[in-house]
Amino acid sequence: MPGDWTENDAALAALVNLVVVLADNKYYLGRRLSEWVAGAPSLEEGVSAAAIVQEELGHARVLYPLLEELPFPHRPQPLEREQDRQRRYAVSYVDSPWPAWPHAVAALALIDTAITTMLEHLSGSSYEALARRVGRILHEESFHMAYAEGRVRSLCETEAGRRLLQEQVDVLLPEMLLWFGPPGEAGVEALRSEGLVAGDNEAWRQSYLGRVAPLLLEVGVRLPLGLQWDLAHRRWEWAELPWERWNRLQRRLEKAAVRQ
Amino acid sequence: MGAQDMPTPAQVREALREVMDPELPVSIVDLGLVRGVEVRDDTVHVRLTFTSLGCPCTDVIKEDVQERLLLLPGVRRVEVEEVFEPWSVRDITPEGLITLRELGIT
Numbered sequence: 050m051p052g053d054w055t056e057n058d059a060a061l062a063a064l065v066n067l068v069v070v071l072a073d074n075k076y077y078l079g080r081r082l083s084e085w086v087a088g089a090p091s092l093e094e095g096v097s098a099a100a101i102v103q104e105e106l107g108h109a110r111v112l113y114p115l116l117e118e119l120p121f122p123h124r125p126q127p128l129e130r131e132q133d134r135q136r137r138y139a140v141s142y143v144d145s146p147w148p149a150w151p152h153a154v155a156a157l158a159l160i161d162t163a164i165t166t167m168l169e170h171l172s173g174s175s176y177e178a179l180a181r182r183v184g185r186i187l188h189e190e191s192f193h194m195a196y197a198e199g200r201v202r203s204l205c206e207t208e209a210g211r212r213l214l215q216e217q218v219d220v221l222l223p224e225m226l227l228w229f230g231p232p233g234e235a236g237v238e239a240l241r242s243e244g245l246v247a248g249d250n251e252a253w254r255q256s257y258l259g260r261v262a263p264l265l266l267e268v269g270v271r272l273p274l275g276l277q278w279d280l281a282h283r284r285w286e287w288a289e290l291p292w293e294r295w296n297r298l299q300r301r302l303e304k305a306a307v308r309q
Numbered sequence: 310m311g312a313q314d315m316p317t318p319a320q321v322r323e324a325l326r327e328v329m330d331p332e333l334p335v336s337i338v339d340l341g342l343v344r345g346v347e348v349r350d351d352t353v354h355v356r357l358t359f360t361s362l363g364c365p366c367t368d369v370i371k372e373d374v375q376e377r378l379l380l381l382p383g384v385r386r387v388e389v390e391e392v393f394e395p396w397s398v399r400d401i402t403p404e405g406l407i408t409l410r411e412l413g414i415t
Contacts, residue, residue, distance in 0.1 A: 104361060107362035
Protein backbone atom coordinates (compact mmCIF):
# COMPACT_ATOMS: atom_id res chain seq x y z
CA MET A 50 0.00 0.00 0.00
CA PRO A 51 1.09 3.59 -0.56
CA GLY A 52 3.04 5.39 2.15
CA ASP A 53 2.64 8.78 3.86
CA TRP A 54 2.26 10.71 0.64
CA THR A 55 -1.36 9.58 0.55
CA GLU A 56 -1.95 12.35 3.10
CA ASN A 57 -0.84 14.95 0.54
CA ASP A 58 -4.06 15.73 -1.33
CA ALA A 59 -2.36 17.63 -4.14
CA ALA A 60 0.10 14.80 -4.77
CA LEU A 61 -2.62 12.18 -4.61
CA ALA A 62 -4.84 14.03 -7.06
CA ALA A 63 -1.92 14.50 -9.44
CA LEU A 64 -0.97 10.83 -9.14
CA VAL A 65 -4.49 9.62 -9.93
CA ASN A 66 -4.49 11.93 -12.92
CA LEU A 67 -1.09 10.69 -14.05
CA VAL A 68 -2.10 7.03 -13.80
CA VAL A 69 -5.29 7.47 -15.79
CA VAL A 70 -3.50 9.59 -18.39
CA LEU A 71 -0.84 6.91 -18.89
CA ALA A 72 -3.38 4.09 -18.96
CA ASP A 73 -5.83 5.84 -21.30
CA ASN A 74 -3.09 6.76 -23.76
CA LYS A 75 -1.86 3.15 -23.76
CA TYR A 76 -5.41 1.89 -24.16
CA TYR A 77 -6.32 4.14 -27.08
CA LEU A 78 -2.94 3.73 -28.75
CA GLY A 79 -3.50 -0.03 -28.65
CA ARG A 80 -7.06 0.29 -29.94
CA ARG A 81 -6.13 2.58 -32.82
CA LEU A 82 -3.11 0.52 -33.82
CA SER A 83 -5.19 -2.67 -33.73
CA GLU A 84 -7.28 -1.25 -36.55
CA TRP A 85 -4.13 -1.18 -38.71
CA VAL A 86 -2.82 -4.69 -38.00
CA ALA A 87 -4.42 -5.96 -41.20
CA GLY A 88 -3.66 -2.76 -43.07
CA ALA A 89 0.07 -2.55 -42.43
CA PRO A 90 2.13 -2.39 -45.64
CA SER A 91 3.68 -5.83 -45.17
CA LEU A 92 2.86 -9.06 -43.39
CA GLU A 93 5.92 -8.65 -41.17
CA GLU A 94 4.90 -5.14 -40.12
CA GLY A 95 1.36 -6.36 -39.44
CA VAL A 96 2.52 -9.20 -37.21
CA SER A 97 4.81 -6.87 -35.26
CA ALA A 98 2.02 -4.32 -34.93
CA ALA A 99 -0.24 -7.05 -33.52
CA ALA A 100 2.38 -7.87 -30.88
CA ILE A 101 2.66 -4.19 -29.95
CA VAL A 102 -1.13 -3.87 -29.71
CA GLN A 103 -1.22 -6.81 -27.33
CA GLU A 104 1.44 -5.23 -25.15
CA GLU A 105 -0.04 -1.72 -25.15
CA LEU A 106 -3.39 -3.09 -24.04
CA GLY A 107 -1.54 -5.24 -21.50
CA HIS A 108 0.17 -2.14 -20.12
CA ALA A 109 -3.22 -0.46 -19.74
CA ARG A 110 -4.51 -3.63 -18.07
CA VAL A 111 -1.88 -3.48 -15.32
CA LEU A 112 -2.06 0.30 -14.82
CA TYR A 113 -5.83 0.66 -14.42
CA PRO A 114 -6.06 -1.40 -11.19
CA LEU A 115 -3.88 1.23 -9.47
CA LEU A 116 -6.89 3.55 -9.69
CA GLU A 117 -8.82 1.16 -7.45
CA GLU A 118 -6.01 1.14 -4.93
CA LEU A 119 -5.42 4.87 -4.56
CA PRO A 120 -7.52 6.45 -1.78
CA PHE A 121 -8.99 9.25 -3.84
CA PRO A 122 -12.72 10.01 -4.03
CA HIS A 123 -13.11 10.84 -7.72
CA ARG A 124 -11.18 8.13 -9.49
CA PRO A 125 -11.94 7.71 -13.19
CA GLN A 126 -13.29 4.32 -14.20
CA PRO A 127 -10.90 1.92 -15.96
CA LEU A 128 -11.69 1.25 -19.61
CA GLU A 129 -12.63 -2.10 -21.08
CA ARG A 130 -14.57 -0.61 -23.97
CA GLU A 131 -14.22 2.84 -25.52
CA GLN A 132 -17.74 3.82 -24.43
CA ASP A 133 -17.15 2.91 -20.77
CA ARG A 134 -16.27 6.50 -19.90
CA GLN A 135 -17.12 9.70 -21.75
CA ARG A 136 -14.20 11.76 -20.47
CA ARG A 137 -10.97 10.73 -22.17
CA TYR A 138 -7.54 11.30 -20.73
CA ALA A 139 -5.73 10.53 -23.97
CA VAL A 140 -4.31 12.84 -26.61
CA SER A 141 -6.78 13.91 -29.29
CA TYR A 142 -4.74 12.14 -31.99
CA VAL A 143 -6.12 8.77 -30.84
CA ASP A 144 -9.77 9.90 -30.68
CA SER A 145 -10.79 8.36 -33.99
CA PRO A 146 -9.59 5.58 -36.29
CA TRP A 147 -6.60 6.63 -38.37
CA PRO A 148 -7.28 6.95 -42.09
CA ALA A 149 -3.79 5.89 -43.21
CA TRP A 150 -0.70 3.93 -42.13
CA PRO A 151 1.53 7.03 -41.67
CA HIS A 152 -0.77 8.03 -38.80
CA ALA A 153 0.11 4.76 -37.07
CA VAL A 154 3.82 5.32 -37.67
CA ALA A 155 3.62 8.86 -36.30
CA ALA A 156 1.71 7.68 -33.24
CA LEU A 157 4.20 4.92 -32.47
CA ALA A 158 7.15 7.25 -32.91
CA LEU A 159 5.71 10.24 -31.07
CA ILE A 160 3.02 9.06 -28.62
CA ASP A 161 4.52 5.78 -27.47
CA THR A 162 7.91 7.43 -27.06
CA ALA A 163 6.38 10.24 -25.00
CA ILE A 164 4.72 7.74 -22.66
CA THR A 165 7.98 5.81 -22.37
CA THR A 166 9.86 9.02 -21.55
CA MET A 167 7.36 9.70 -18.77
CA LEU A 168 7.58 6.14 -17.46
CA GLU A 169 11.36 6.37 -17.27
CA HIS A 170 10.89 9.15 -14.75
CA LEU A 171 8.57 6.93 -12.70
CA SER A 172 10.80 3.87 -12.42
CA GLY A 173 12.11 5.02 -9.04
CA SER A 174 8.76 6.30 -7.78
CA SER A 175 8.02 6.13 -4.05
CA TYR A 176 4.72 4.57 -5.11
CA GLU A 177 6.15 1.07 -5.30
CA ALA A 178 3.17 -0.59 -6.96
CA LEU A 179 3.58 1.81 -9.88
CA ALA A 180 7.38 1.52 -9.97
CA ARG A 181 7.16 -2.30 -10.17
CA ARG A 182 4.81 -2.16 -13.13
CA VAL A 183 6.84 0.54 -14.84
CA GLY A 184 9.98 -1.61 -14.72
CA ARG A 185 8.23 -4.40 -16.57
CA ILE A 186 6.57 -2.05 -19.07
CA LEU A 187 9.88 -0.40 -19.94
CA HIS A 188 11.38 -3.85 -20.47
CA GLU A 189 8.76 -4.49 -23.17
CA GLU A 190 8.93 -1.00 -24.64
CA SER A 191 12.47 -1.35 -25.99
CA PHE A 192 11.08 -3.41 -28.88
CA HIS A 193 8.39 -0.81 -29.59
CA MET A 194 10.97 1.94 -29.97
CA ALA A 195 13.08 -0.13 -32.34
CA TYR A 196 9.99 -0.95 -34.37
CA ALA A 197 8.85 2.67 -34.52
CA GLU A 198 12.26 3.85 -35.64
CA GLY A 199 12.33 1.19 -38.34
CA ARG A 200 8.90 2.21 -39.64
CA VAL A 201 9.88 5.89 -39.70
CA ARG A 202 12.99 5.06 -41.73
CA SER A 203 11.06 2.76 -44.04
CA LEU A 204 8.32 5.32 -44.69
CA CYS A 205 10.86 8.03 -45.44
CA GLU A 206 12.67 5.98 -48.06
CA THR A 207 10.38 7.60 -50.63
CA GLU A 208 9.57 11.26 -51.08
CA ALA A 209 5.85 10.51 -50.97
CA GLY A 210 6.18 8.60 -47.71
CA ARG A 211 8.25 11.35 -46.12
CA ARG A 212 5.67 13.94 -47.14
CA LEU A 213 2.87 11.90 -45.54
CA LEU A 214 4.82 11.50 -42.31
CA GLN A 215 5.68 15.20 -42.32
CA GLU A 216 1.97 16.05 -42.36
CA GLN A 217 1.37 13.88 -39.30
CA VAL A 218 4.41 15.16 -37.42
CA ASP A 219 3.19 18.72 -38.00
CA VAL A 220 -0.13 17.81 -36.39
CA LEU A 221 1.01 15.50 -33.60
CA LEU A 222 4.34 16.81 -32.32
CA PRO A 223 2.89 20.08 -30.93
CA GLU A 224 0.27 18.11 -28.98
CA MET A 225 2.94 15.82 -27.57
CA LEU A 226 5.06 18.78 -26.44
CA LEU A 227 2.00 20.14 -24.64
CA TRP A 228 1.42 16.70 -23.12
CA PHE A 229 4.38 17.12 -20.78
CA GLY A 230 2.62 20.12 -19.25
CA PRO A 231 3.54 23.76 -18.65
CA PRO A 232 6.78 24.48 -16.78
CA GLY A 233 6.39 24.37 -13.00
CA GLU A 234 2.95 22.70 -13.09
CA ALA A 235 1.55 22.62 -9.55
CA GLY A 236 0.54 18.94 -9.56
CA VAL A 237 3.95 17.92 -10.83
CA GLU A 238 5.67 19.91 -8.11
CA ALA A 239 3.52 18.06 -5.55
CA LEU A 240 4.53 14.72 -7.07
CA ARG A 241 8.20 15.71 -7.03
CA SER A 242 8.04 16.80 -3.40
CA GLU A 243 6.89 13.30 -2.42
CA GLY A 244 9.44 11.46 -4.53
CA LEU A 245 6.67 10.10 -6.73
CA VAL A 246 8.27 11.25 -9.96
CA ALA A 247 11.73 12.34 -11.08
CA GLY A 248 12.43 15.36 -13.29
CA ASP A 249 9.95 18.09 -14.14
CA ASN A 250 7.82 19.24 -17.07
CA GLU A 251 10.66 20.88 -18.92
CA ALA A 252 13.16 18.10 -18.27
CA TRP A 253 10.69 15.52 -19.60
CA ARG A 254 10.06 17.60 -22.74
CA GLN A 255 13.77 18.04 -23.39
CA SER A 256 14.43 14.35 -22.82
CA TYR A 257 11.64 13.48 -25.27
CA LEU A 258 12.88 15.86 -27.93
CA GLY A 259 16.40 14.52 -27.50
CA ARG A 260 15.03 11.16 -28.52
CA VAL A 261 12.59 11.95 -31.34
CA ALA A 262 14.00 15.09 -32.98
CA PRO A 263 17.35 13.64 -34.17
CA LEU A 264 15.60 10.74 -35.89
CA LEU A 265 13.12 13.02 -37.65
CA LEU A 266 15.89 15.32 -38.83
CA GLU A 267 17.99 12.39 -39.99
CA VAL A 268 15.21 11.07 -42.26
CA GLY A 269 14.50 14.51 -43.66
CA VAL A 270 11.37 15.45 -41.72
CA ARG A 271 11.30 19.14 -40.80
CA LEU A 272 10.52 20.01 -37.19
CA PRO A 273 7.38 22.14 -36.69
CA LEU A 274 7.09 25.16 -34.37
CA GLY A 275 10.54 26.38 -35.38
CA LEU A 276 12.03 23.69 -33.17
CA GLN A 277 15.80 23.81 -33.11
CA TRP A 278 18.75 22.87 -30.97
CA ASP A 279 20.19 25.82 -29.09
CA LEU A 280 23.88 25.00 -29.06
CA ALA A 281 24.77 27.73 -26.57
CA HIS A 282 22.25 26.59 -23.97
CA ARG A 283 22.34 22.92 -24.98
CA ARG A 284 18.57 22.60 -25.15
CA TRP A 285 15.75 22.43 -27.67
CA GLU A 286 13.95 25.70 -28.32
CA TRP A 287 10.67 26.37 -30.09
CA ALA A 288 8.10 29.03 -30.78
CA GLU A 289 5.00 29.40 -28.58
CA LEU A 290 2.95 26.28 -27.94
CA PRO A 291 -0.87 26.59 -28.19
CA TRP A 292 -1.49 26.47 -24.44
CA GLU A 293 -4.86 28.20 -24.90
CA ARG A 294 -6.18 24.96 -26.42
CA TRP A 295 -4.58 22.70 -23.83
CA ASN A 296 -6.89 20.77 -21.52
CA ARG A 297 -4.70 20.35 -18.44
CA LEU A 298 -6.98 17.85 -16.70
CA GLN A 299 -7.38 15.47 -19.60
CA ARG A 300 -3.95 16.37 -21.01
CA ARG A 301 -5.14 16.75 -24.54
CA LEU A 302 -5.43 19.39 -27.21
CA GLU A 303 -8.95 20.70 -27.67
CA LYS A 304 -10.21 21.46 -31.14
CA ALA A 305 -9.84 25.10 -32.17
CA ALA A 306 -13.01 27.12 -31.54
CA VAL A 307 -14.99 27.78 -34.70
CA ARG A 308 -15.23 31.50 -35.41
CA GLN A 309 -18.81 32.76 -35.81
CA MET B 310 -6.96 -28.80 10.10
CA GLY B 311 -3.44 -28.36 11.46
CA ALA B 312 -0.50 -26.88 9.58
CA GLN B 313 1.23 -30.27 9.62
CA ASP B 314 -1.39 -31.52 7.18
CA MET B 315 -0.62 -28.86 4.63
CA PRO B 316 1.62 -29.50 1.60
CA THR B 317 5.14 -28.12 1.65
CA PRO B 318 6.12 -25.41 -0.86
CA ALA B 319 8.04 -28.11 -2.77
CA GLN B 320 4.90 -30.21 -3.02
CA VAL B 321 2.96 -27.15 -4.22
CA ARG B 322 5.56 -26.57 -6.94
CA GLU B 323 5.30 -30.22 -7.93
CA ALA B 324 1.54 -29.84 -8.28
CA LEU B 325 2.04 -26.69 -10.36
CA ARG B 326 4.03 -28.80 -12.84
CA GLU B 327 0.65 -30.12 -13.93
CA VAL B 328 -0.58 -26.63 -14.83
CA MET B 329 0.31 -26.15 -18.46
CA ASP B 330 0.67 -22.93 -20.40
CA PRO B 331 -2.46 -22.80 -22.60
CA GLU B 332 -0.39 -22.01 -25.70
CA LEU B 333 2.56 -24.37 -25.16
CA PRO B 334 2.84 -27.93 -23.84
CA VAL B 335 5.13 -26.72 -21.06
CA SER B 336 4.20 -26.33 -17.42
CA ILE B 337 4.17 -22.90 -15.85
CA VAL B 338 6.99 -24.08 -13.57
CA ASP B 339 9.22 -25.08 -16.50
CA LEU B 340 8.29 -21.87 -18.29
CA GLY B 341 9.66 -19.93 -15.32
CA LEU B 342 6.41 -18.18 -14.44
CA VAL B 343 6.27 -19.28 -10.78
CA ARG B 344 8.23 -16.75 -8.74
CA GLY B 345 7.31 -17.80 -5.23
CA VAL B 346 5.21 -20.18 -3.12
CA GLU B 347 4.20 -19.71 0.49
CA VAL B 348 2.03 -21.92 2.67
CA ARG B 349 0.28 -20.32 5.65
CA ASP B 350 -2.35 -22.11 7.70
CA ASP B 351 -4.82 -23.42 5.11
CA THR B 352 -3.78 -20.91 2.43
CA VAL B 353 -1.33 -21.22 -0.42
CA HIS B 354 0.05 -17.99 -1.88
CA VAL B 355 1.56 -18.20 -5.34
CA ARG B 356 3.49 -15.38 -7.01
CA LEU B 357 3.30 -15.48 -10.79
CA THR B 358 4.78 -13.45 -13.59
CA PHE B 359 3.77 -13.76 -17.23
CA THR B 360 5.64 -13.88 -20.51
CA SER B 361 4.14 -10.51 -21.45
CA LEU B 362 1.93 -7.94 -19.71
CA GLY B 363 -0.43 -8.44 -22.65
CA CYS B 364 -0.45 -12.22 -22.31
CA PRO B 365 -3.99 -13.30 -23.27
CA CYS B 366 -3.79 -16.35 -20.99
CA THR B 367 -3.34 -14.68 -17.61
CA ASP B 368 -6.86 -15.35 -16.38
CA VAL B 369 -6.84 -18.94 -17.64
CA ILE B 370 -3.52 -19.66 -15.92
CA LYS B 371 -4.69 -18.08 -12.65
CA GLU B 372 -7.87 -20.18 -12.72
CA ASP B 373 -5.91 -23.36 -13.51
CA VAL B 374 -3.55 -22.67 -10.59
CA GLN B 375 -6.50 -22.19 -8.25
CA GLU B 376 -8.22 -25.32 -9.48
CA ARG B 377 -5.13 -27.55 -9.18
CA LEU B 378 -3.97 -26.35 -5.78
CA LEU B 379 -7.42 -26.64 -4.21
CA LEU B 380 -7.13 -30.38 -4.90
CA LEU B 381 -4.17 -30.63 -2.51
CA PRO B 382 -5.07 -32.04 0.92
CA GLY B 383 -5.66 -29.33 3.51
CA VAL B 384 -5.69 -26.40 1.09
CA ARG B 385 -8.79 -24.25 1.56
CA ARG B 386 -7.67 -21.05 -0.07
CA VAL B 387 -5.37 -20.16 -2.95
CA GLU B 388 -4.09 -16.63 -3.50
CA VAL B 389 -2.52 -15.89 -6.87
CA GLU B 390 -0.51 -12.69 -6.95
CA GLU B 391 0.59 -11.28 -10.29
CA VAL B 392 4.05 -9.82 -9.87
CA PHE B 393 5.63 -7.78 -12.59
CA GLU B 394 9.07 -9.31 -12.75
CA PRO B 395 10.67 -9.46 -16.18
CA TRP B 396 10.51 -12.76 -18.04
CA SER B 397 12.80 -14.05 -20.80
CA VAL B 398 13.65 -17.39 -22.41
CA ARG B 399 16.51 -17.65 -19.93
CA ASP B 400 13.86 -18.35 -17.28
CA ILE B 401 12.79 -21.60 -18.99
CA THR B 402 14.14 -24.75 -17.32
CA PRO B 403 16.29 -27.25 -19.30
CA GLU B 404 13.28 -29.61 -19.36
CA GLY B 405 11.10 -26.86 -20.80
CA LEU B 406 13.69 -26.00 -23.43
CA ILE B 407 13.93 -29.65 -24.53
CA THR B 408 10.15 -29.82 -25.01
CA LEU B 409 10.13 -26.58 -26.99
CA ARG B 410 13.05 -27.74 -29.18
CA GLU B 411 11.22 -30.98 -29.93
CA LEU B 412 8.35 -28.84 -31.21
CA GLY B 413 10.71 -26.79 -33.35
CA ILE B 414 10.40 -23.71 -31.11
CA THR B 415 13.80 -22.42 -30.11
